[in-house]
Amino acid sequence: MIRRVTHISVYVKNEDEALAFFTGKLGFKKKMDNQMGPGGPRWITVTPAGQPDFEVNLFNPASWSKGEDAAVIAAQTAQIGHQAMIILDSDDIDADYRALKAAGVTIELGVRDLPWGRDLIFQDLYGNRYNLVQSKQG
Structure with missing residues (x-):
C-alpha cells in the first residue's frame, strides 16, 4: 500500500539558479546535492523547513539525458x-x-x-x- 509521497520533481533550466531561488527566496533547506557518478548529473533536493521528510528534486532534463535522447530532453524541457x-x-x-x-x-x-x-x-x-x-x- 502506498503510504506517502516522499519527492516531487520540478523541471529547471539551471540547478544552481533553482537552488538559490528555493533556499534564498522560499526559505527551503538544501537536503541533497550529489553527483550521480563520475561526470554524471546532480541529484539536488530541497525541503520545506517544517517538513523534512518531503523533498523537491530540482531536475534539469538536459543534464540527465545524453544526445541520443534528444526527443526526451525536448519534451521535458518544454514542460519547464x-x-x-x-x-x-x-x-x-x-x-x-x-x-x-x-x-x-x-x-x-x-x-x-x-x-x-x-x-x-x-x-x-x-x-x-x-x-x-x-x-x-x-
Missing part, C-alpha cells in the same frame, strides 16, 4: 514553466506574502479570502506556479 501547480501549506499567509514580495518573488495572485481559508499564487524563476494555502482552523 508549465508544470501542474504545486500546493504549499502556510501557517501565516500574510507574513509569507510579505517575505515573498520582499525577496522579489513574482506574485501572480495576491492573498485572497476563500470559504475554506486564504491563499495566494506565486511563480518560481521559470514560471512554474505555486499555490500557498492557509486553511481555516477546525
Whole structure:
C-alpha cells in the first residue's frame, strides 16, 4: 500500500539558479546535492523547513539525458514553466506574502479570502506556479 509521497520533481533550466531561488527566496533547506557518478548529473533536493521528510528534486532534463535522447530532453524541457501547480501549506499567509514580495518573488495572485481559508499564487524563476494555502482552523 502506498503510504506517502516522499519527492516531487520540478523541471529547471539551471540547478544552481533553482537552488538559490528555493533556499534564498522560499526559505527551503538544501537536503541533497550529489553527483550521480563520475561526470554524471546532480541529484539536488530541497525541503520545506517544517517538513523534512518531503523533498523537491530540482531536475534539469538536459543534464540527465545524453544526445541520443534528444526527443526526451525536448519534451521535458518544454514542460519547464508549465508544470501542474504545486500546493504549499502556510501557517501565516500574510507574513509569507510579505517575505515573498520582499525577496522579489513574482506574485501572480495576491492573498485572497476563500470559504475554506486564504491563499495566494506565486511563480518560481521559470514560471512554474505555486499555490500557498492557509486553511481555516477546525
